[in-house]
Amino acid sequence: MTLGRHLRASYQGAGTWVARHAQVALASLGRLVRSPLSTLMTVCVIGIALAFPAGLYLVVHHIQQFGSGFSGAPSVSVFLRSEVDAEQRSQLAAELRQAVEVDGVQVLSPEQALQEFRQFSGFGGAFDALEENPLPGVLIVETAASLAAPSRVEAFAEQLRSRAEVELVQVDLQWVRRFHAIMDIAVRAVAVIGVLLGLAVLLIVGNTVRLEIESRHAEIEVSKLVGATDSFVRRPFLYGGFWYGLFGGLIAWVLVTLSLWALAGPVQRLAGLYDSNLAFGTGPLILLKLTLTGALVGWGGSWLAVGRHLDRIEPR
Amino acid sequence: MRRSSSQRCSSADRSTASLSAVIEFEHASKRYPGGREGLIDVSFRIAAGEMAFLTGHSGAGKSTLLRLIALLERCSRGQVRVNGRNLARLPRRLVAAHRREVGMIFQDHRLLHDRTVFDNVALPLVVAGLRHKEVQRRVRAALDKVGLLKKDKALPITLSGGEQQRVGIARAVVSRPPVVLADEPTGNLDPELSLEIMRLFEQFNQVGVTLLIATHDISLISTLRHRVLTLDHTRLAADTGERQRV
Numbered sequence: 001m002t003l004g005r006h007l008r009a010s011y012q013g014a015g016t017w018v019a020r021h022a023q024v025a026l027a028s029l030g031r032l033v034r035s036p037l038s039t040l041m042t043v044c045v046i047g048i049a050l051a052f053p054a055g056l057y058l059v060v061h062h063i064q065q066f067g068s069g070f071s072g073a074p075s076v077s078v079f080l081r082s083e084v085d086a087e088q089r090s091q092l093a094a095e096l097r098q099a100v101e102v103d104g105v106q107v108l109s110p111e112q113a114l115q116e117f118r119q120f121s122g123f124g125g126a127f128d129a130l131e132e133n134p135l136p137g138v139l140i141v142e143t144a145a146s147l148a149a150p151s152r153v154e155a156f157a158e159q160l161r162s163r164a165e166v167e168l169v170q171v172d173l174q175w176v177r178r179f180h181a182i183m184d185i186a187v188r189a190v191a192v193i194g195v196l197l198g199l200a201v202l203l204i205v206g207n208t209v210r211l212e213i214e215s216r217h218a219e220i221e222v223s224k225l226v227g228a229t230d231s232f233v234r235r236p237f238l239y240g241g242f243w244y245g246l247f248g249g250l251i252a253w254v255l256v257t258l259s260l261w262a263l264a265g266p267v268q269r270l271a272g273l274y275d276s277n278l279a280f281g282t283g284p285l286i287l288l289k290l291t292l293t294g295a296l297v298g299w300g301g302s303w304l305a306v307g308r309h310l311d312r313i314e315p316r
Numbered sequence: 317m318r319r320s321s322s323q324r325c326s327s328a329d330r331s332t333a334s335l336s337a338v339i340e341f342e343h344a345s346k347r348y349p350g351g352r353e354g355l356i357d358v359s360f361r362i363a364a365g366e367m368a369f370l371t372g373h374s375g376a377g378k379s380t381l382l383r384l385i386a387l388l389e390r391c392s393r394g395q396v397r398v399n400g401r402n403l404a405r406l407p408r409r410l411v412a413a414h415r416r417e418v419g420m421i422f423q424d425h426r427l428l429h430d431r432t433v434f435d436n437v438a439l440p441l442v443v444a445g446l447r448h449k450e451v452q453r454r455v456r457a458a459l460d461k462v463g464l465l466k467k468d469k470a471l472p473i474t475l476s477g478g479e480q481q482r483v484g485i486a487r488a489v490v491s492r493p494p495v496v497l498a499d500e501p502t503g504n505l506d507p508e509l510s511l512e513i514m515r516l517f518e519q520f521n522q523v524g525v526t527l528l529i530a531t532h533d534i535s536l537i538s539t540l541r542h543r544v545l546t547l548d549h550t551r552l553a554a555d556t557g558e559r560q561r562v
Contacts (some may be wrong), residue, residue: 016445016447020445218428219428221426222426222427222428222439223439223443224412224415225386225388225415225420225426226415226416226420226439226440226443226487226491227412227413227414227415227416227440227443227444227491228412228443229409229412229413229443230409230412232412232443232445314388315388
């Protein structure tokens, strides 16, 4: 029997293979459970390191979704000169509705504008002191989706400005752009933090596994002496890293859920101001993603440590 | 791919080796990093089913010679063959499989002190991936053989030196390797216990196991009529040749 066959013969079928892996996985789990305090500390450190980027990501992700309604074609506010009367106003509105650049026009008379201002600005009382309404009539022009390119919107606004009835044209685009720019920075920042803290988890697991390898030096040596393959020696440590990561992910999920729950009140109020509904949730899918990510990073960290330290242990 | 290459490699090795020799040294030398010589130009053959002693003063190279056979080290010059396999050319991934074919016994036993006698003896079988039932059966048989069946749940530290050595022997033979090496197995034992251990080795030898036992206990080996290889300052100084079995 050649040695290669000898090795393979000992791996009798897939059933044994699965059974052996399950056994090693359970044994590694048992080892962690037997030293609960140090395991809990390691797992909590991993949990916090994972929770931070995960929580930030969720917040940014939700705000981005919330803001996605702002994108596309902007609306253009056309402030009319005060001498423009109601008839001219509706005439202009009708004319604009015919234009290809326009999706719809909402007409606000000075009275409506005043009413809206009183309602939303909080300065309503100030207007009672004024004898006449200082607000002009406004046309809110929803531009067509085909006009989404900023340069074309600008050209359309320029065209409006040249009209005699028009005092001022304001394109409500700037803040949308700023919003998206800020969100881009936030997304990038979360990615950077995620990578850094992912590395931290890798190192934490790596170091923990390294210490474990040191403490099981004799066992590894004797196992190699009686013919343990490298993968046999590696396996319990890889599963150890896997469990650390998995439970770290679980802790991270709990931390994120609690944090978002603490944020829920103010967030609801903010969303209410935008007539919107912004709810942060950490459902089972996020739990799954976090534990899987944790397990994967844990496995990876362990794999790095094992690769570096196991080769050094050879039987004397 | 893997299968064909390993088969080709081993069959080529086999064809150049004598069929009956289990352990074969051909001008084998071992020089350690730093220049210290472990073994110089050693050549000998041990046939299948032979039992031989390896003797010599401390530092003569007995341990080095055994370590070359178990592939704990590789020789720097010459060749070492075990079962017709050239160890110098054995790829790393097959080292584990080679070690499973060579049982090794140490003076300091090398037992795991946080595991029971049973678990210590079971290790070679667990490492080889045997089923639980088979492991149980074989460990019991091995412990029975060395007379420690009743101590299977004990921790090694609670056993006497002779008993610990017998646990080490049970571990070396539990996977029924064709070759068993022992490095000063009686070093810490009194003459009576030493003889007992040697008788145990003779029993293994009678069922076909090839044994090579390093010891400096000249009086002990002179009472047993086996082949004796003598090392002197890392060179093979004398070889009595194969003797008639007792």
